Structures are given as structure tokens and as C-alpha cells.
Amino acid sequence: QKEVEQNSGPLSVPEGAIASLNCTYSDRVSQSFFWYRQYSGKSPELIMSIYSNGDKEDGRFTAQLNKASQYVSLLIRDSQPSDSATYLCAVNIGRDDKIIFGKGTRLHILP
């Protein structure tokens, strides 16, 4: 089983709708979870971090964490064409500080 799994997409969402991105991870002791956005030809940039079960909101973005189900998600409200990018889920593995990434989900916002 891969350590961090994401659906590769592409996920197409109409402008103004909610985009929902999902990620599962294999290590039950992981404590830190991150969402990065990567535009084509650019480097990943951190959008959200979450450490506790539940929801964390930042503007149009909401990260959701369920450690019992080993599941983390990202919701993007009022999707904009500029949100079109690849979204990478990242998790610290075990009790180490190394950060492992999923392969990413390509999101396409339809104007």
C-alpha cells in the first residue's frame, strides 16, 4: 500500500461550485497533514496544514482530518479558474519529520 494516495483526476468543477479533494494515508501515527498547490511548471506552495481531527478553515479553503479513517480532504468554496492546478497531499510519516507526498490531483475549474 502506498503511503499517501490521491485520485489523479482530472477533477472538473464549474466555476463557483465547491471542489472536494481527498487523500488517504497508511501510517496511523502520522500527526501532521498538509495541502500544497502546484501550478504547471512551478514549485509546490503550501495552502493549509492541519494537525487535529475536524475542520480548519482559511478563506475559501477548508481542510478536514479524520485520523480514525486515515483520511484528509480539502474543500475549495466558490471555485475560481485560478484554482486550476495540481493539489498535493503531504503527510509526515511515523514519528519522523520527513514529509511524503501523494501524486496529486489535477483540478480544472470550468469557466
Add this chain to the structure above:
Amino acid sequence: DAGVIQSPRHEVTEMGQEVTLRCKPISGHDYLFWYRQTMMRGLELLIYFNNNVPIDDSGMPEDRFSAKMPNASFSTLKIQPSEPRDSAVYFCASSFLARQGSTEAFFGQGTRLTVV
């Protein structure tokens, strides 16, 4: 702060040649990560350092790859000899141990390596 600085941005080299990628982390960050990104394999962790000490190099694909961090402000990733399958974008990232006990990595612009 200028962020994580990598050089060169692009590198084209012939098979068998030595390649050295360079990274300057964000000042004050005590973790440094080297990643490689390809379409097929995504973003793979190659090695990471804490306070200039290599902690985990299990992602380094072969002995042809080596990394050093001689001081807190500089790291290198070397490939010798290079092969066409090493062609990828190599990212350096740095982070600090946050209050939550976790690290949030900040990436450099990457080095696009092409081995012909």
C-alpha cells in the same frame, strides 16, 4: 527572506557526466529536504537533513546519488555518473520545527535536469 534558492534552474548534460545541484535554505530553518518530481512517480523524497546531519537517505535511488550539507546555509545533490533516467525536476525544500512539533516545508523553484 528570499526563500529557498536553487541553482541552476535548468541543466542539460550528457550521459556519464557529473551533475551538481545546489540549494540555499531559508535562514533559520533546521530541516532541508531534497525531492525529485517526475510524471510517473510524482514527488519523491530523496534525502533529508536536520541541523546539517543526514537523517534519512532511504529515497536515494542509487550510489550514483550523494548529498551533503556542509553548513546551515548550503546543500548539494550530486549525481555521478548521470543517466537519461535521472531526468526530472529536483526540488529543495526547507522547514523549521513548529510549535505543533511538525514541519511545514517551503520549496525552491527547482532544477530541471535533462540528461541526454
